[in-house]
Amino acid sequence: MTSQAPLPSPFPSPFPLALAQAGQPSAMPANDSLVLTGEAGLWLVEAGEMDIFAVDRHTDGILGVRRHLATVVAPGLMAGMEWPADSASPIEIVAISRDARVRRLDGGALLGLADAAALAALGRALERWIAGLTAGLARFFAPRSAAILPLAPGATIEVAAGALAGCPRGLVWVLVSAGSARYLGVETLLAAEHPLIPLTTDSWLTGDEGLTVAGYSTDGLMRTAHWWPRVRIFHHVWLRALVRSVAQAAKAEEWRLEKRADKTRDAIDGTLTRFARLVGEVQKPAPSHDPDNALAIACAIACQPLGITIEASPLLARRRSADRPLTIEDIARVTRLRVRRVALRGDWWRQDLGPLVGFSDDDGQPVALVPGRDGRYRVHRGTNDRDEPLTEALAAGLQMMAWSFYAPLPEGRLTIRDLLRMGIRNQTADIAVALAAGAAGGLLGLALPLLTSWVFRQIIPGHLESQLVQVGLALVMAAAASTIFKIVGDVALLRIEGRVAGRLQAGIIDRLLRLPSSFFNTYSTGDLALRTLTVEAVRKALTGLVLSSAMAGVFSLFSFALLFWYQPAAALVAGVLFLLVMGVSTFVGARQLKAIYEGEAISGNINSLVLQIVNGIPKLRIAGAEDRAFVLWGKVFAELRGRMVRMRRIANAYAVFLAGYDILSLAVVFLVIALAAGSDMDTGAFLAFVSAFSMFMSSTTQMGRAVIQCFNVAPMVQRAQPLLDALPETDASKNDPGQLTGGIEVTGVVFRYDREGPKVLNGLSLTAGAGQFIALVGPSGCGKSTLMKLLLGFEQPEAGGIFVDGHDLRTLDVQAVRRQVGVVLQSGRLMPGTIYENIKGASEASVDDAWQAAAMAGMDSDIKAMPMGMHTVLTEGSAALSGGQIQRLLIARAVVARPRLLLFDEATSALDNLTQAVVTESLSRLSVTRIAIAHRLSTVRDADRIYVLQEGRVAESGTYTELMARNGLFTELARRQLT
Incomplete structure (x- = not known):
């Protein structure tokens, strides 16, 4: 303890005289310390401030890490603490001065204190001391x-x-x-x-x-006379709980360091795995007898065919909550996967449903169900390294419900090539089958020209009727075989397209859900929906284009080879005709391109306009503006149809060209054959050449249309590109926040919506302690709602920082933070579904949890009066509910998951005073930090601290009583409601 300099006595004290006379004042310069543990006295803080810290004491006596617990502000009180006789003292409680003046009190004089004013002042100071210690301790606990x-x-x-x-x-x-x-x-x-x-x-x-x-x-x-012994008992209980909290904090820090090491190790293992894949030596995860690791291993095996790497490390086991085992949802959140529960019905094991994770019916052990190369499922158990074919008997021993996985799109900016590469991953077998079927069909397609030549060269001149029958049978068999190969190839193509569509569409929706909110401010709802569907249209066009072009190319190669066999000169002319079709197709596609670009943009505008008109029909009717809405829609739609007409004209001209091209190309080939020097083609060879040429030109026409499709895809790619360029708001580099306590600190935040625009927040700073109720008030445009967006991570500050439990929000997994935040906005809406589904939201709350949340929001009696109670169905718009009922349901949804932070933006503006009092009373019982934007005095009156914002800064702060006494901006705002 640093020595204290005695001050001359008497010295002015903010405490009553009878209390001040019980001790001698001392000055404590800044950073002087006072050890409170091991002391039995009391100190009055008469000036300045004293910061209270818990400091680790090592076995060698050296003091370690400081943990801030409370700040005692004058006039305040500090009390010495004695460790219980049955407890060790690994922690010292130290008070650090901030230019404070303290007065050590004589315990004996205090016990005999009879002055009522002195006792009342001492009691108030003691309450503040206990409240400060309790708040500093409670934030460490769940x-x-x-x-x-x-x-x-x-x-x-x-x-x-x-x-x-x-x-x-x-x-x-x-x-x-x-x-x-x-x-x-x-x-x-x-x-x-x-x-x-x-x-x-x-x-x-x-x-x-x-x-x-x-x-x-x-x-x-x-x-x-028993107040001091009771305080000592409280100190004993508090110190024991503090030791537990420090131990928990040490474990949390150890977990953080282990997690950091795990992340580094996982990155190294991933790099080594990629090296191993180059030589085909990737090992399966090692088996585990830990049920949590067994589940992680089963998920890792199931996700390998999807190109997803899950490290079945202790990190996943540590991720589970203390009161429940690890679940697939936990693994999905850690690895950023999307999962879906599926029912295993019928002969499901004979179909290819993709990799699954199921559970044994007898012991509930997780199993990975992975399709093998032969299309049959194989069972991999996480508790051993063996796998076996899935038989009907084994399938009957599995639980009915299993889990299917969806791979996310790669992080970073994407291209269409990246999407296609992801879509065709692990589909080599089906692609090979499709190409092999196309090649076999192409070879069989040569049977017709070859057999036609044989008939006219040998069978007809020789009157070989029996061989003619054999040729007919051969053609029938060739046609049947060609049909079979066609079916096989089409089935393979359907399998490829189905898998690609499922993977990419799920990946696109997942990507949308992970994008920052600022992205959605750029586009209207209808336009964004069209852009999302455009990605699927691009995928469908490109997969169909690539596969159909490949099949047509295989057919044309065989036909072109046969043309060279019969007449090289005519074959060269056929090649020139092929290039002519490609050139004309390129020209036509380029001519259509401008109209398609403009049409795509107008389509997005029409979709947005139609959606706005449908949503605004009641307002249009009130304003009598239906005709103007129709005129506005008709103007844009007519413009779109004009672009479509221009495209159709070009397409019709191309169709006319192809119709005449077939005849003219055949005439050109005939002319070349007739004029070719040394041409000695007989009838059989001529007919075979014509047959092969027809097949070649049919493939040429198909490839020409594919070229035009390529041009049609280009505008769609451009429309979809913003979705692929946008980066998700959370990536693997962000840290898991763990379980929040609710402490918020905003430090010097500067924010503007546009670089050239004005500053909406200009150096804003405020603090919300864990469990505190903070109110934000101020005139419109002062930045209250903007601050809410920043707290939720929807926007990023230009300068300054937002800290959650002492961690910069920009370094945290913001989605994991939001899962522990309840939000109610003034413009919040309910979704179509039951009341229970609306209250439950995305949480795992039960019906009983929903009833408790409804009771907290003062909505339980209203729900009980409804026909189906909690299962009453609400439609779009919730016209059957009043504005106050909707707000109460939104409040119930916000609190049902027991969040650690509640953000209310005029959340009770539609409630009457009685209902608001019920909601306020219910929320005060929760250990949750509340930050509320409100204008009603009844809402902010009980706040622990009110921040008055003006022009993006804190103009005033304090309790309701303090602010009213200052006669400042808050008083002016309050008088408007009081008068």
């Missing part, structure tokens, strides 16, 4: 899983096992009169040993069997 039972001074309540009891506001001293409880859910309190324990809004008791508690006030306690 959030409450349920609402608390309120306990007020003078009340007695019974607490069921597992239920929570706490103080909704202020501080209450709790007497454990029967049974036992756990302070903050961890430190056991017995009635005989802990007669009175203070609870604040940040602390709670978890009930065990037969718990009964009674509440007492600080004023009543201070009038007895």
Whole structure:
């Protein structure tokens, strides 16, 4: 402890004289320290501030890491703490001065203190001390899983096992009169040993069997001679809980470092795996007897055919929550996969449904179900390294529900080539079958010209009727075989297209869901929907184009070879005619290109306009503007049809060219054959040449149309490219935030929506402690809603930072953060479905959880009065509900998952005062940080701190009483409602 310089006495004190006379004041310059553990006295902080830290004490006596717990602001109080006799002292509680003046009090004089004003001041200072210590400790523990039972001074309540009891506001001293409880859910309190324990809004008791508690006030306690022993008991409980919290924090830090090492190791393993794949020596994940790792290994094996690497490392096991085992949803979140539950019905094992993860019906062990090269499933168990064919008996031993996986698109900017490469991954067998079937069909297609030549050369001149029958049978067999190869090739193509479509469409939707919100501000809903569908249209056009062109090319090669066999000169002319068709097709495609580009843009505008008109029909009718809406739509639609007419004219001209081209090309070939020097083609050879030429020109025409399709695809690619260029807001480099405590710090944030625009936020700074209720008020345009967007990670600040639990939001997985945040916006909407589905949202809440959330939002009685209760179906727009009911359902949705942070943007503007009081009271029972934008005084009156924003900065801050006393901007805003 740094020495304290005594000050001359008497020295002015903010405390009553009777209290100040009990000790001698001392000055503590900045950074001077005072060790509170091992001391039994009290210190009054009469000026400046004292920061309270928990400091690790190592075995060698050296002090280690500091953890900030609280700040004592004058006029305040600090109390010495003694470790319980049965506990070690691995932690020191140290107070660091910020130019403070403290007064050490004489304990004996305090026990005999009779002055009422002095006792009241001492009690208030003691409450602030206990509240500060409790808030600093509570943020280390897991959030409450349920609402608390309120306990007020003078009340007695019974607490069921597992239920929570706490103080909704202020501080209450709790007497454990029967049974036992756990302070903050961890430190056991017995009635005989802990007669009175203070609870604040940040602390709670978890009930065990037969718990009964009674509440007492600080004023009543201070009038007895037992207040100091009760404070010492609280310090003992608090110190034990602090040791637990420090141990948890150490484990969390160890987990963070291990996770960082795991990430580095996984990156190295991935690089080595890619090297191993070059020589085909990729090993399967090692088996595990840990059920969590067994599940991870089964998922890793199932995802290998999809090109997804899942490292079945302890990282996944550590990712699970403490109260439940690892699930496939946990693995999907860690690896950023999309999963879907599927039902295994009928003869599913005889079909190719893609890789699956199922579970044994007897012991629930996970198994990977992977299709083999022969198309049959093979079973891989995560607990051993063996695999076996999936038989009907093994399939009957699996649970009905399994999990299917969807691979995400690669991170970074993408091209159409990247999409096609991903789509055809692991489809070599089907591609080979399609090409082989095309080649076999092409070879069989030569049977007709060759046999025709044989008939006219040998059979007809020789009157060989029996051989003619054999030739007919051969042609029938060739046609049948060609049909079979055609079916085989088409089935292979369908399999390829189906897989490509499933992978890419799922990947595109997944990509959309991962894009930052700023991307969606650039495009209207209708235009964005059309661009999304354009990706599928591009995929369909390109896969069909590539595959059909490949098949046509195979046919044309065989036909062209036969042409050379019969007449090289005419074959060269056929080659020139082929180039002519390609040239004309290129010219036609280029002529259509401009009209297609303009048409694609107009189509997006029409889609957006139609969607806006449909959504705005009630407003159009009120304004009598239906005719103007029709005229607006008709103008744009007529422009689109004009582009389409121009395209059709060009297409019709091309069709006329092809119709005349078939005849003219045949005439040119006849002329070349007739004029060719030394031509000695007989009738059989001539007919065979003509037959082969017809097949060649048919393939040429098909390839010409494919060229035009290439030009048609180009505008679609350009329309879809913004979706592929946009980067997801979360990538593998972002850190998992873990379980949040709800602490928010905004430091010097500068933000503008446009680089050339004005600053919406200009150096904004504010703090929200874990569990605090923060209100944001101010005139319109001051930046309140913009700050909400920044807190949710929808926008990024130009300067400054937003910190969640001390971590920069830009370095965190923002989606993992949002999963622990409940949001209610003034313009929020319900989705079509049942009330339960609307409250449940994307969480895993049960019906009972939904009822609890509805009760917190004051909506439970309304739902019970509905025909189907929680299962009442709501339609689009929810016309059957009032604005207040909709807001209450949105509040229920926000709190159902027990978030650690609630963001409300005028969330109670449509509620009456009584309902708002119910909602406020319910939310105050939750250990959750609340940040609310509001204009109604009744909403912000109970806030722990109100921040008044003006021109993007904090103009004023304080409690409601403090701000009203300043007679500033807040007072001016409040008077508009009070008058």
